[in-house]
Amino acid sequence: MTILIIEDEQPAAERLERLIREIEPEAHILGTIVSIKSALKWFEDKPLPDLIFQxxxxxxxxxxxxxxxxxxxxxxxxxxxxxEFALQAFRVNSIDYLLKPIKKEELIRAFEKFRNLKPNPENEKQKLESLLETLTSKKIQYKSRFLIRFGDQIKSIDVNDIAxxxxxxxxxYLRTFDGYNYPVDNNLDELEHLLDPSVFFRINRQFIIGIKSIESMYAFSKSRVKINLQPPYNxxxxxxxxxxxxxxxWLAGEEQV
Known part of the structure; x- marks a missing residue:
């Protein structure tokens, strides 16, 4: 069995590769690809793997x-x-998926399903085409409000009020434009998928910022940018x-990420 991993987060890729080697020691991992650009180049001149983790x-x-x-x-x-939108599309089109962080027992089930079903290449191609049609024909509904619990209180916060x-x-945490912090249940990886990418952007491992929260920006080094936020962050x-x-x-409105 040949396997290709397409994953841009090094810890996640290393964990997945380790789990694959534990579960399927005879599988041949062809490599790990970290971007769309490198994936397209791979598929141009390399033989297709049996299985892709994407x-x-x-x-x-x-x-x-x-x-x-x-x-x-x-x-x-x-x-x-x-x-949730993508997961629903996977279910409708019988596409397999794993939620991060990937658990060993779920990966074992994915391999068992792969072996038992013995995927037909033409069927796999049709399922993928159907999935893409589902994803492009429906409008993704991004989160419009967050339900916040603090103490014995519950508060609904409109996403337009979040800086x-x-x-x-x-x-x-989320921070509102009036300067209040509220803990949120979702981590930043989850929030990236829940928020409208034309409005919010993940600038690093610690922050997702809204376009309207940017007060000023400066060149911090040759390749990095320093941002002053409003409300300010300490x-x-x-x-x-x-x-x-x-x-x-993203600032120029040229890319949705």
């Missing part, structure tokens, strides 16, 4: 863009932190090196 959200865009441009008949298991999301001391807010090119495209 992260949905890559650093340079949505993984479905790959399969709009190339015809792939391999069996695909999509991996995602959380995306940014951040992680501090392993707790995830600490530096810097766009990571790998996110900077996409951040600039």
């Amino acid at each position: 992260d949905i959200q890559l650093s340079d865009g949505n993984a479905f863009e790959i399969y709009k441009k190339v015809k792939v008949s391999s069996a695909i298991v999509f991996t995602t932190a959380y995306d 940014y999301f951040f992680t501090e001391d392993k707790i995830n 600490g530096d807010t810097i766009v990571s090196t790998e996110r900077s090119p996409h951040f600039k495209n």
